[in-house]
Amino acid sequence: MSDLSTLLPPFMMRVAGAGDLSNLTRLSGGANMESWAFDWGGGAYVLRRAPSAEYMEGRPYGHPVEAALVRAAHAGGVKAPEVIGVLSDSDGMGTGYVMRRVIAEVSPAKILASPPPSLVADLGRELALIHALPRAAIPAEIPVMDTAAALAELKARFLSYGGDRPAIALAVKWCEDHLPEPADPVLVHGDYRMGNVMVDADGLAAVLDWELAHLGDAHEDLAFGCMTVWRFGMLDKPAFGVGSLDDYFAAYEAAGGRPVDRDRFKYWLVYRTLWWALGCLQMGQAWRSGADTTVERVVVGRRTAEQELDIIRLLEDGAPAAERAAPLPPSPAAAGAPVGEPTTQEMVQAVRDWLGEAIKPQAEGHGKFQVAVAMNALGIVMRDLGAGIRAEDKALAGDILAGRVTLAKPGLLARLRRAALDKCAVDSPKYAALAAARAAWNG
Missing domain, CATH: 1.20.5 (Single alpha-helices involved in coiled-coils or other helix-helix interfaces)
Structure with missing residues (x-):
């Protein structure tokens, strides 16, 4: 903080005029980037920056491009923050940018405890506005996602991490078998979910964290915030933990969004659950490499178990009825x-x-x-x-990836269910879907 206390004032003087720095505070959370709140000249601001230069390696674009995109979204009527300045090397604070601070609630737990009545409609409307941003307004460096190539990259990452998690292999194979036809690309926020939106009494107040934005299938954005993990325990409300999919889709379409294809929506629900399972594993790799040595990285790395549980819940309907009704094998005996x-x-x-x-x-x-x-x-x-629970089984994962074993194999679904329950009970015992899965599977 001492470096920021010294280095921020000259930067703010240049981009915002005279003032005094006060109330500089590191904000909690932020899985990928640091966020610092502070006051300057009577205004409230947030500095968003990378925790290390190494952490930005391999990303398709840096903070200057991200800041330009946020500015374009703000100018286009999206509730994106107002960027007032971008850090340069000479500022000595690394890579990042400063925004005006939006005063609203960001905690999913607090928002979902009492969401404003308009929130589902707001979320659908805002996403339609993002998808409607004209191509000419979007920085040229924003990449276009090729779904088949992106899936192949996920598969390669899975194999590089050991290729030994059967539930992840199941999702990879399912996505390969259900790959949709390419869609006309729109601007995809890429991280549109609870935790990255701010809400006040009037509804949606801001959309944050644009670092994963790209051009691609609108259904990817539609699905991401509906993943079980981002509903924060509100399992009976599939749209962001706030309401129904019907209301969410209706609001999106009413605001100009293209008609929602439910099959395509499910594909992206599975794909992004797979993506986040591998993202959790990647957090562990970031810690091992030294790029980010915070304890949070290794803890998030163990949240892969949540996504494996969700993958099985998403895909179990592809098993024969007899397999879905089969009893679970017992858990390993506990030590005395x-x-x-x-x-x-x-x-x-x-x-x-x-x-x-x-x-x-x-x-x-x-x-x-x-x-x-x-x-x-x-x-x-x-x-x-x-x-003493382990999730690895390289031989089984390889058989699933190759199509030699499917959910029609007697006993496979029951085995995967048991493994997912036991692993999630170790890594994330408070995960809401764990209790739901136990009840559904008699586990």
């Missing part, structure tokens, strides 16, 4: 009560308890968030040590 010297599991629990009792109450801001993440990581370790 420990005796003698403290076990590794008990030592981890002692450290976790100490963090919660002695450290977390004294922490503030982003530091408090980091302590919570560290406690979550230790909780995963404790459960893993006690259960």
Whole structure:
């Protein structure tokens, strides 16, 4: 923070005029980028920047292009933030840009606890506006997504990560077998979901985080926010955890969006669930490489189990009725009560308890968030040590990818269900879909 305290004032003087820097605070969360809130000259602002130069490697475009796109969306009537300046190398703060701060709620839990009545309609309308932005207004560096090529890249990444997770292999094969015909490309936000929208009493107030934007199939955006993981426990409300798909699609079409194809929507629901499963695994790779050594990276890396559970729930209707009704095999037997010297599991629990009792109450801001993440990581370790559950099976994953094994194979669906339940219980025991799957599968 000390560097920003020194380096931000000259930048703000140049882009916003005279003022004084105050209330510089690191905002919690942000899986990919740092966000810093601050005040300057009577206005509220947010600095968005990369945590490291290495973290931007391999991205199709950098922050200057992203900032230009956000400016184009704002000028086109989309509720995008107002960008006031883009960092340059001479500013010494890395790569990023500064926006006027929107004062509204961003926490999915708080929004979904009492969403404004217009929110589903707002989400559909805003997405239609994004998709209607003219090609001429979009920076030339924004890439066009070729769905077949993108799927092949996901498959290659899966294989590079070991190619040994059967549920992920199932999603890859299903997407290959159900690849849709190319669609007329529109601007796709790429991360349109709860957590990246801000809401106030009047409805949708801002659309954030444009770093994944590209040109592609509108149904990709339509589906992403409807993934189970982004509904934050509101499983009975398939549109963003807020309402029904019928109302969401109707609002999108009424605002000028193209007619929604339900089959194409399902394809993208499966594709983006697969994408995020691999994205979670990639977080672990980022930690291993040293590009981002925060504890949050390794914790998110273990959220792959959530997506594997969701993949099976999305695709199980492709199994014969007898397989869908088959009982689950038992979970591995749990170890007995420990005796003698403290076990590794008990030592981890002692450290976790100490963090919660002695450290977390004294922490503030982003530091408090980091302590919570560290406690979550230790909780995963404790459960893993006690259960000994693994998700890897390279031979089975290879058979699924090659089409040698399908959900018609007797016992396969039951085996995949059991593995998904047990792994998610270790890595994400509070994931809402886990309880729903247990009830549905008698697990």
